[in-house]
Amino acid sequence: RPRRHPPRSPRRPPPQRTPAPADTSPPAVPAAEPTAASVLAIIADKTGYPVEALAPELDLEADLGIDSIKRVEILGAVSETFPALDVNAINPGDIRLVSDLLALLKGAADNP
Numbered sequence: 001r002p003r004r005h006p007p008r009s010p011r012r013p014p015p016q017r018t019p020a021p022a023d024t025s026p027p028a029v030p031a032a033e034p035t036a037a038s039v040l041a042i043i044a045d046k047t048g049y050p051v052e053a054l055a056p057e058l059d060l061e062a063d064l065g066i067d068s069i070k071r072v073e074i075l076g077a078v079s080e081t082f083p084a085l086d087v088n089a090i091n092p093g094d095i096r097l098v099s100d101l102l103a104l105l106k107g108a109a110d111n112p
Helices: 037-046 068-081 097-111
Strands: none
Touching: 037 068, 037 097
């Protein structure tokens, strides 16, 4: 007896794979003006404290143990993150509370 093969179905081309759409969103660029969240993130990075542990009413030295040298480091990081901001006019000794730093930075941003 001759072998019978089932009828062949017409060959279909393989399905076309479409590449994933390219990410067209612009790269993340820091805001031109520091926000409380961005400054708290810098303080957290420089001190090792979690951002959640930081609040505007905290005393930098008494509550967080941040000395004058660390304040200068924080201002340097702010300057790197926000190059348009003139932090050289800020006296690190004027910064007692986290809110003082935020206010001074807002003032520097308002007076370029």
